[in-house]
Amino acid sequence: xxxxxxxxxxxxxxxxxxxxxxxxxxxxxxxxxxxxxxxxxxxxxxxxxxxxxxxxxxxxxxxxxxxxxxxxxxxxxxxxxxxxxxxxxxxxxxxxxxxxxxxxxxxxxxxxxxxxxxxxxxxxxxxxxxxxxxxxxxxxxxxxxxxxxxxxxxxxxxxxxxxxxxxxxxxxxxxxxxxxxxxxxxxxxxxxxxxxxxxxxxxxxxxxxxxxxxxxxxxxxxxxxxxxxxxxxxxxxxxxxxxxxxxxxxxxxxxxxxxxxxxxxxxxxxxxxxxxxxxxxxxxxxxxxxxxxxx
Amino acid sequence: xxxxxxxxxxxxxxxxxxxxxxxxxxxxxxxxxxxxxxxxxxxxxxxxxxxxxxxxxxxxxxxxxxxxxxxxxxxxxxxxxxxxxxxxxxxxxxxxxxxxxxxxxxxxxxxxxxxxxxxxxxxxxxxxxxxxxxxxxxxxxxxxxxxxxxxxxxxxxxxxxxxxxxxxxxxxxxxxxxxxxxxxxxxxxxxxxxxxxxxxxxxxxxxxxxxxxxxxxxxxxxxxxxxxxxxxxxxxxxxxxxxxxxxxxxxxxxxxxxxxxxxxxxxxxxxxxxxxxxxxxxxxxxxxxxxxxxxxxxxxxx
Numbered sequence: 041x042x043x044x045x046x047x048x049x050x051x052x053x054x055x056x057x058x059x060x061x062x063x064x065x066x067x068x069x070x071x072x073x074x075x076x077x078x079x080x081x082x083x084x085x086x087x088x089x090x091x092x093x094x095x096x097x098x099x100x101x102x103x104x105x106x107x108x109x110x111x112x113x114x115x116x117x118x119x120x121x122x123x124x125x126x127x128x129x130x131x132x133x134x135x136x137x138x139x140x141x142x143x144x145x146x147x148x149x150x151x152x153x154x155x156x157x158x159x160x161x162x163x164x165x166x167x168x169x170x171x172x173x174x175x176x177x178x179x180x181x182x183x184x185x186x187x188x189x190x191x192x193x194x195x196x197x198x199x200x201x202x203x204x205x206x207x208x209x210x211x212x213x214x215x216x217x218x219x220x221x222x223x224x225x226x227x228x229x230x231x232x233x234x235x236x237x238x239x240x241x242x243x244x245x246x247x248x249x250x251x252x253x254x255x256x257x258x259x260x261x262x263x264x265x266x267x268x269x270x271x272x273x274x275x276x277x278x279x280x281x282x283x284x285x286x287x288x289x290x291x292x293x294x295x296x297x298x299x300x301x302x303x304x305x306x307x308x309x310x311x312x313x314x315x316x317x318x319x320x321x322x323x324x325x326x327x328x329x330x331x332x333x334x335x
Numbered sequence: 336x337x338x339x340x341x342x343x344x345x346x347x348x349x350x351x352x353x354x355x356x357x358x359x360x361x362x363x364x365x366x367x368x369x370x371x372x373x374x375x376x377x378x379x380x381x382x383x384x385x386x387x388x389x390x391x392x393x394x395x396x397x398x399x400x401x402x403x404x405x406x407x408x409x410x411x412x413x414x415x416x417x418x419x420x421x422x423x424x425x426x427x428x429x430x431x432x433x434x435x436x437x438x439x440x441x442x443x444x445x446x447x448x449x450x451x452x453x454x455x456x457x458x459x460x461x462x463x464x465x466x467x468x469x470x471x472x473x474x475x476x477x478x479x480x481x482x483x484x485x486x487x488x489x490x491x492x493x494x495x496x497x498x499x500x501x502x503x504x505x506x507x508x509x510x511x512x513x514x515x516x517x518x519x520x521x522x523x524x525x526x527x528x529x530x531x532x533x534x535x536x537x538x539x540x541x542x543x544x545x546x547x548x549x550x551x552x553x554x555x556x557x558x559x560x561x562x563x564x565x566x567x568x569x570x571x572x573x574x575x576x577x578x579x580x581x582x583x584x585x586x587x588x589x590x591x592x593x594x595x596x597x598x599x600x601x602x603x604x605x606x607x608x609x610x611x612x613x614x615x616x617x618x619x620x621x622x623x624x625x626x627x628x629x630x631x632x633x634x635x636x637x
Contacts, residue, residue: 071436071439075433075445078433078449079452079453081510082456085471088467088471089467089470147361150359151359151362151363153358154356154359160351161339170366173370173371177567177619178571179612179615180373180615181369181377182373182599183380184374184376185373207361207369212362237354266458266459266461268460268577269573269596284462284574291466309463310463313458321451325450328457328458329518330522
């Protein structure tokens with residue numbers, strides 16, 4: 041009985057193996073067609089907005105929708121630079137995001153090291169309190185921060201955004217988890233040779249944690265480059281504004297007509313990100329997917 | 336106290352403790368000034384009425400009474416939940432399908448192309464995305480209605496009808512975030528051992544059965560992770576409705592964060608804005624606890 045079924049199933053398997061390539065082939069074609077449709081839906085809006093940016097106004101709403109410009113004009117871009125301080129937006133966004141990223145790359149590893157390696161009174165309580173605040177949404181602290189910035193005269197300066205973001209309980213947690221995975225043998229050897237904690241941190245922990253530091257750097261920069269809520273509240277002058285808020289200023293002035301100007305503004309915001317994204321895609325996707333950035 | 340004194344009298348331990356606090360000091364100072372302080376201030380503010388011009392007036396629990404009786408806030412919370420739950424469910428559903436399709440045997444460069452095209456909108460700012468979709472969803476001139484017209488669907492007033500505008504927000508938000516879900520799901524799929532599928536194939540299972548009885552149960556921790564952080568973020572949605580519809584028509588697309596923003600920074604009701612913000616914290620906290628509590632029933636840990 042059992043011998044019988046074994047033989048029969050072996051016979052079943054052989055023709056199956058021979059048939060298989062053809063079937064899998066059709067599956068693969070269907071899969072690729074579905075995915076191509078999907079990525080067309082992701083790419084088409086960008087292609088369309090760039091087409092509008094490079095075209096004259098008449099083509100903006102031409103149907104069927106166009107995805108390539110027929111004749112190129114730079115008029116829309118010229119209008120953007122004339123009507124809003126667009127270069128300022130880019131410079132401001134870069135300054136704010138870079139300052140916060142640098143700041144967190146200094147404060148977070150410094151705080152993560154004692155939590156991962158040193159013994160000190162209050163360690164567990166502090167760590168739990170720090171983690172608990174991860175649950176507090178930014179909307180709770182933004183009203184008191186706004187009042188604080190008004191009273192200290194920091195309102196309407198980039199520091200009102202940068203200062204509160206120089207530390208990050210999330211970043212401390214992320215790096216602490218990574219530091220915990222580093223074997224302690226090297227540090228033990230360094231201790232025996234009389235190295236101080238500061239030397240160990242700087243010469244051993246930091247160099248061995250570059251992948252985690254890179255992850256923190258990427259997600260911090262991407263988050264603050266795209267941040268809209270905080271700058272909308274903390275900044276008033278258009279000259280000081282960051283790109284995500286600046287783009288909506290274009291919409292405000294042209295909600296009636298000039299689609300092309302908004303399109304040009306959006307295009308100039310998207311193209312640098314596209315270039316950086318294509319260059320660093322592996323690192324960016326891995327960093328964001330492994331940590332769940334957003335919020 | 337004596338334990339601390341003993342610790343500090345040992346020079347080696349003293350160096351360790353001092354180093355620890357030295358290293359922690361920037362984070363601790365920032366933490367107290369920019370997180371703990373403002374949280375306490377928000378609680379205090381919620382018991383005052385203050386418009387930043389006149390002196391603050393103690394209001395006792397009036398702001399909390401207003402919170403519970405505010406007819407707009409109830410409907411705004413409902414709208415926010417409707418949008419948040421829909422977007423998270425759609426992102427989970429579509430993200431899983433696309434991840435499973437990507438996890439099959441296709442050319443490497445094609446896979447990279449798909450991954451990049453799905454993920455790219457996630458790294459673009461929400462305002463740029465919302466601006467693009469405000470054109471695409473235009474009733475008379477937008478691309479979406481033109482394509483729908485090809486299959487005989489009449490023009491939909493996406494942005495100025497209280498029936499359709501929440502859907503416009505949902506579409507825009509799902510389109511932007513989908514790639515993140517895809518990439519996390521692909522990561523989850525890669526942790527599932529191929530042996531399981533081979534064993535099931537030998538046992539005569541078909542593709543659908545393998546998905547239902549192997550892939551799906553083993554992905555439940557990934558689904559939990561995505562639905563917890565997804566819901567926290569989705570409930571806080573702000574930029575998309577702010578740019579696309581300004582919350583309108585009426586309150587049809589007004590979310591809780593938009594309401595906090597308007598109360599605080601348009602009308603300068605600092606006390607009430609803080610109260611609503613604290614209610615949002617309680618809601619988010621409750622939702623997260625609820626999700627973890629429920630997860631015992633459906634999440635499968637290997």
